[in-house]
Each structure stands twice: as structure tokens, then as C-alpha cells.
Amino acid sequence: MAKKKARPKREALLMARGITRRFGDRTILDGVDLDVAAGEAVGVVGPNGSGKSTLLRCIVGADEADSGETTLAGRELDERRPEIRQDLAVVMDDIDFFPDLSVVEHLDLMARAHSQPDAEEVVNVVLDEVGLMEVSGQLPSTLSSGQRRRLALASAFVRPRKLLVLDEPEARLDVEGVRWLGDKLVAEKRAGRAVLLVSHDPGLVERVCDRVVRLGPAPEPAPDATDVH
Ligand SMILES: Nc1ncnc2c1ncn2[C@@H]1O[C@H](COP(=O)(O)OP(=O)(O)OP(=O)(O)O)[C@@H](O)[C@H]1O
Secondary structure (H helix, E strand, O other): OOOOOOOOOOEEEEEEEEEEEEEEOEEEEEEEEEEEEEEEEEEEEOOOOOOOOHHHHHHHHOOOOOOOEEEEEEEEEOOHHHHHHHHHEEEOOOOOOOOOOOHHHHHHHHHHHHOOOOOHHHHHHHHHHHHOOOOOOOOHHOOOHHHHHHHHHHHOOOOOOOOOEEOOOOOOOOHHHHHHHHHHHHHHHOOOOEEEEOOOOOHHHHOOOOEEEEEOOOOOOOOOOOHHH
16 A cells, blocks of 8 residues: 655646555555656656556556546546547557567557657657667567567657656666666656656666655665675
8 A cells, every 4th residue: 555745846747646546455556646747757666566557557547546636738647538649658568569560560650640740760760779670570479578678668759748657668678778768768858758657677767767656665774784694
């Protein structure tokens, strides 16, 4: 169960208030408030099962909170609404790809479906950035798990967006991939976008996030070096 608050000094682009989610008699989220301003990154951290993914899913409307509300630039946030999809790019753990579209066809469709100006150029730049140029003609089923993760991230980066919501984006990336991801998320902030990031990578959170919301019990203090035998 968690009740945490995190408010930025600037006016929030994303504003979540009183998010409460119960499964049966278990209260996973208990009135969580969370704001993210443009140009800011907020991290959501906590142990397995503490409700991080549930919080993101409630915020973007992929799951229905028992109570609470979320707005993006003052409008109710629901990723199923077209005007919200224009401003929002989400990468969750369970992304599905079109099985019959190659990597480049998939990205091209994502870019054009979201009215990305200069779709072809943006797709080429992102393919190069995420290191998928060499496999751009392959079907998703023929990619490695890390390459599929890169494709999921690329699918967000080819879209127009004001807010980027990422659930453990570092999962399955190699060391170079995590470094690239950190660079990319810092660049997102510099471009004035807001980032909401669930992560188990303290280095990535430290590098990218301006503030952190912690769910679940407070972590145990690290054992003193002299205690280790
Ligand atoms: N649809 C569901 N039905 C019942 N319980 C659920 C459901 N979805 C999530 N839970 C429970 O809610 C709790 C929080 O799950 P959640 O996936 O949000 O955790 P998390 O912090 O993202 O974990 P992890 O770090 O392992 O990804 C877990 O105990 C999980 O079993």
C-alpha cells in the first residue's frame, strides 16, 4: 500500500490526484498524487509488486482506478482519446507488434498514424539512434529480446509527444543501450517534454530524474561494509 506525493515547482503538465487501486481486499495504491512538469522527469521506484506498473496503467487509462483522476495539459487523460494520443507516448512491458510488418514498416505506420510531420526522416533518424538499421527489414518475431525492446522504445520516439511514460525501459537493454537511453531521456527534457519513468536501475533514475516517487516500504539501509563477512 502506498500514499506518496510529488509536486514540481513549475506548473504541471501531467497531474494525477488521489489515485487509488484495489484488487480484491488489497489496496495497492492509496490516494497517490503525482505531478510532472514540461521539461521534467519524475521516477517511480519501489520493490517488485509495490504498484509501479499499476500506477502508470491507471495514469494513462489502461487500467481503471477505483478513484482519482489524471489530467494532461488540463484535459482528462485517457490514451484511447485521439487528442490525448497526440500528446502522449507510452511504452509498457506488454507491447504488441504487428506480426506481418517489418521493423521499418512498423515505425513508419506508428509515425504516420500519429501525424508525425516528416515521418520518413524521423523514422530513419530513430532507427539509427536505437541501432536497428541493420535489422530494419526483419519481422519483430525474428528480433532478439533486446532488439524488440529497442523497437518498442523507437515506436514511442517516432511519435509526436509532450509526455513520455515508460515502464522499465532499461529492461533487456545492454550497457550501451542503457547509456543511450539515459542520453535520450535527458534530451527529451531539454526539448521541453515531460518524462514519467518506472525503473529498477538506480543509475538511470539518478541520471535522468529530477524527483522520485517511492512506492511500498522504505528500503532497508545498505549494510555497512564492516558487516559483510
Ligand atoms: N489485474 C490484477 N489483478 C490482481 N492483482 C493485480 C493485478 N495487477 C496487479 N496486481 C497486483 O498488484 C500488485 C502491484 O503490481 P504491479 O505490477 O503494479 O507492481 P510493480 O511495482 O510494477 O512490480 P514489478 O517491480 O515487479 O514490475 C502486485 O501484488 C500484483 O500482484
